[in-house]
Amino acid sequence: MIPLASILFEVVRNGATALSVQFLTGTPALVTLPTGNAALAGGIAVSIEGTLVLMGLTAVIAVPIGLLAGVYLAEFGDNRFGRSIRFLNDVLSEFPSIVIGILVYSILVVGLRVGFSAFAGGVALSIIMLPIVTRTTEESIKLVPRSVRDAAMALGIRKWRATISVVLSTARSGVVTGALLSVARISGESAPLLLTIGTSSYFLSGLNQQVDALPVRIFLLSSENYVSGAQQQGWGAALILIVLVLCLNLAVRIATRGKYGAVRSRI
Amino acid sequence: MGLPRVSILATTEEAAPAKRAEDKVSDTFLQKLKGFSSDDLFEFLATSIGSLVLVILIVTSVVLTRGSLAVFGKFGFGFLTGTDWNTSLGSESYGALPYILGTLVTAGIAISVGILISLGIAIFLSEMAPSFLRSPLSQVIELLAAVPSVIYGFWGLFVFRFWVRDYLETPLSTYLGWIPAFHGTATGYDILTAGLVLSIMIIPTVSSVSKETMMAVPSSQREAAYSIGATRWEVVKLGVLRYGRSGIFGAAILGLGRAVGETMAVTMVIGGTPGPYVLPTSLLKGGVTLSSLIATEFGDATGIHLSALFGLGIVLFLFALVINVFARLMVWRVFKVTGGIVE
Numbered sequence: 016m017i018p019l020a021s022i023l024f025e026v027v028r029n030g031a032t033a034l035s036v037q038f039l040t041g042t043p044a045l046v047t048l049p050t051g052n053a054a055l056a057g058g059i060a061v062s063i064e065g066t067l068v069l070m071g072l073t074a075v076i077a078v079p080i081g082l083l084a085g086v087y088l089a090e091f092g093d094n095r096f097g098r099s100i101r102f103l104n105d106v107l108s109e110f111p112s113i114v115i116g117i118l119v120y121s122i123l124v125v126g127l128r129v130g131f132s133a134f135a136g137g138v139a140l141s142i143i144m145l146p147i148v149t150r151t152t153e154e155s156i157k158l159v160p161r162s163v164r165d166a167a168m169a170l171g172i173r174k175w176r177a178t179i180s181v182v183l184s185t186a187r188s189g190v191v192t193g194a195l196l197s198v199a200r201i202s203g204e205s206a207p208l209l210l211t212i213g214t215s216s217y218f219l220s221g222l223n224q225q226v227d228a229l230p231v232r233i234f235l236l237s238s239e240n241y242v243s244g245a246q247q248q249g250w251g252a253a254l255i256l257i258v259l260v261l262c263l264n265l266a267v268r269i270a271t272r273g274k275y276g277a278v279r280s281r282i
Numbered sequence: 283m284g285l286p287r288v289s290i291l292a293t294t295e296e297a298a299p300a301k302r303a304e305d306k307v308s309d310t311f312l313q314k315l316k317g318f319s320s321d322d323l324f325e326f327l328a329t330s331i332g333s334l335v336l337v338i339l340i341v342t343s344v345v346l347t348r349g350s351l352a353v354f355g356k357f358g359f360g361f362l363t364g365t366d367w368n369t370s371l372g373s374e375s376y377g378a379l380p381y382i383l384g385t386l387v388t389a390g391i392a393i394s395v396g397i398l399i400s401l402g403i404a405i406f407l408s409e410m411a412p413s414f415l416r417s418p419l420s421q422v423i424e425l426l427a428a429v430p431s432v433i434y435g436f437w438g439l440f441v442f443r444f445w446v447r448d449y450l451e452t453p454l455s456t457y458l459g460w461i462p463a464f465h466g467t468a469t470g471y472d473i474l475t476a477g478l479v480l481s482i483m484i485i486p487t488v489s490s491v492s493k494e495t496m497m498a499v500p501s502s503q504r505e506a507a508y509s510i511g512a513t514r515w516e517v518v519k520l521g522v523l524r525y526g527r528s529g530i531f532g533a534a535i536l537g538l539g540r541a542v543g544e545t546m547a548v549t550m551v552i553g554g555t556p557g558p559y560v561l562p563t564s565l566l567k568g569g570v571t572l573s574s575l576i577a578t579e580f581g582d583a584t585g586i587h588l589s590a591l592f593g594l595g596i597v598l599f600l601f602a603l604v605i606n607v608f609a610r611l612m613v614w615r616v617f618k619v620t621g622g623i624v625e
Contacts, residue, residue, distance in 0.1 A: 018482045019426045022437045029440075080331055087332030091325055102614075103335045106606045109536065111543025113573045114342060114602070117595045120580070121345045142338060149335075175324035203430020206545035206573070210580050230432040230546070237436055237550050246440065253433050264428045268421060 023257070030254025033247045039063070039255075043216045056244060059252050061218055065133070065226035066256070068219055069212070070202050072137030077144040078194050082183075084145070085152025085190075090178060092153075101153075108146035115142050116207030124211060131213025133226040139207040144197050151193020155186040192271050199263040203256060205230030229256040346599055349592030356586065361593055365558035369579075369587050376590035378572070380561045382597060384473065385571040387562040388548060389541035391477025392484055396541075397534045399481070400488035401523075404530075407489075408496040409518055420490070427486035435550030438479040443470035443551060446478060451566055466566035471553035473562055473569040479547050484537035491536055491613060495529030496522050532612025539605040542573075543598065549574035572598045 041058025119139040167177035213225030236249035364377020447470030458464045507521035554560040554568030
């Protein structure tokens with residue numbers, strides 16, 4: 016409890032002093048102080064944009080795949096192969112994210128010559144998000160009462176149609192809860208992004224371009240803390256990131272109060 | 283443009299199950315193809331997407347193995363036991379021992395501190411907390427899990443580090459400095475801080491899994507303990523902790539897995555530079571872990587240096603694989619037992 020309180024307190028206290036219109040909308044800049052030293056000024060709009068783009072891209076890649084994989088586990092996964100897949104899925108969801116970074120770096124960035132890009136970052140984050148979405152989808156589908164499925168089958172429609180139109184749409188809010196919470200979780204990931212997105216001081220011009228992201232920016236600012244202004248900017252960026260993540264979390268949790276415990280415990 | 287791509291996709295999807303059927307029983311092949319319904323296609327599609335996890339894990343191990351061939355070829359298993367880390371061209375030499383140990387020591391601190399706090403939280407939540415406190419408290423702990431690791435790192439570097447330095451390390455090095463493990467000056471920029479930050483980060487995982495385990499303990503266990511006159515603590519100890527021990531152990535190992543793989547927060551507070559002198563001989567020394575070294579050097583590594591980082595990656599991969607498989611098996615066993623046989 017104390018750490019959470021302290022983190023929130025420090026981030027808000029230090030971050031608030033960094034906030035300004037310029038900080039939220041500007042691009043990174045170095046200025047020279049009257050003393051002759053360089054100082055960081057400008058804003059982190061580029062990082063905010065990058066994080067939002069990466070979140071969107073990841074959701075677009077990982078949600079459909081994770082949805083189908085979850086359907087597989089719930090509908091066809093009750094055999095030896097299905098159980099091993101479920102097991103591997105749980106293992107992958109706890110995997111060191113930096114290893115995923117190495118994987119995507121080797122295959123996409125270098126292997127397929129995509130280069131450091133938003134796309135590579137999105138794929139890396141998707142691999143991290145996939146097992147979570149899979150399991151939350153599975154748990155939500157399992158909450159659908161047997162009678163709903165039976166009723167659908169009794170209409171004589173095909174199983175896939177029943178699964179998609181009836182079972183999945185009954186499980187909809189659980190699935191959405193899972194997807195939103197996992198997007199919130201990956202939005203703070205930085206280790207795999209270090210190896211995949213490169214860095215940028217400009218607004219995004221294409222998914223094959225290098226981007227910046229809030230977590231990576233915070234890390235870089237922390238390692239540059241000898242430059243004046245870096246620490247303050249870092250706190251500011253941390254404030255924005257934590258507000259983003261916690262708002263998403265709180266909103267989902269309040270909207271689904273008391274429900275989907277099984278779904279949430281998978282995140 | 284769109285059309286040919288669609289048709290290619292469709293043929294590969296339909297050709298693949300046909301091939302599988304051919305392998306099994308070739309005489310019913312035509313029959314199978316005829317009875318091939320949209321349901322079969324759906325099941326096949328779902329199954330192949332479901333198997334993607336398997337593919338990802340296999341590809342990861344292949345990529346890491348291929349990448350690290352060069353370094354293992356040159357140094358053999360000496361790479362795992364060596365302590366040098368010289369990146370200058372011509373006199374390159376790589377050994378992973380300090381970072382393997384660095385990872386194990388930080389994760390060890392994290393789990394030994396983390397498990398105590400987590401067990402306290404879990405016991406409180408499952409056995410003692412009044413019901414109006416239970417839900418909000420677990421929500422707060424879940425939120426702790428939602429805080430990005432880079433923010434733990436930033437907070438660790440600019441806030442927590444000074445607490446550790448002033449209230450923990452200074453007394454330790456002053457009064458217990460004669461013990462090698464506490465030798466050194468208190469800077470707060472070291473292995474101990476990294477381990478403690480990690481311990482905070484794993485609390486949500488460990489406490490929520492142990493809480494689930496404890497709640498899965500049948501109430502007959504508690505009632506039996508009460509009936510022989512056990513105190514509240516004895517009930518927890520005998521009825522709950524002992525009964526759920528393999529689940530709690532699994533939760534701890536799961537936390538260990540998180541601690542081993544965690545990168546950013548550790549990189550930011552551990553403060554060592556690679557080389558023989560970061561062997562973790564004292565907790566008050568700067569250290570380097572497998573993941574922190576990959577994160578800091580991957581960007582500008584080439585050739586055998588890059589291969590050495592892949593080598594670190596494969597060690598990390600194996601650690602994570604073994605730890606997680608083990609942890610999952612432990613946790614699953616408990617839920618299986620309480621779900622079926624005992625109740």
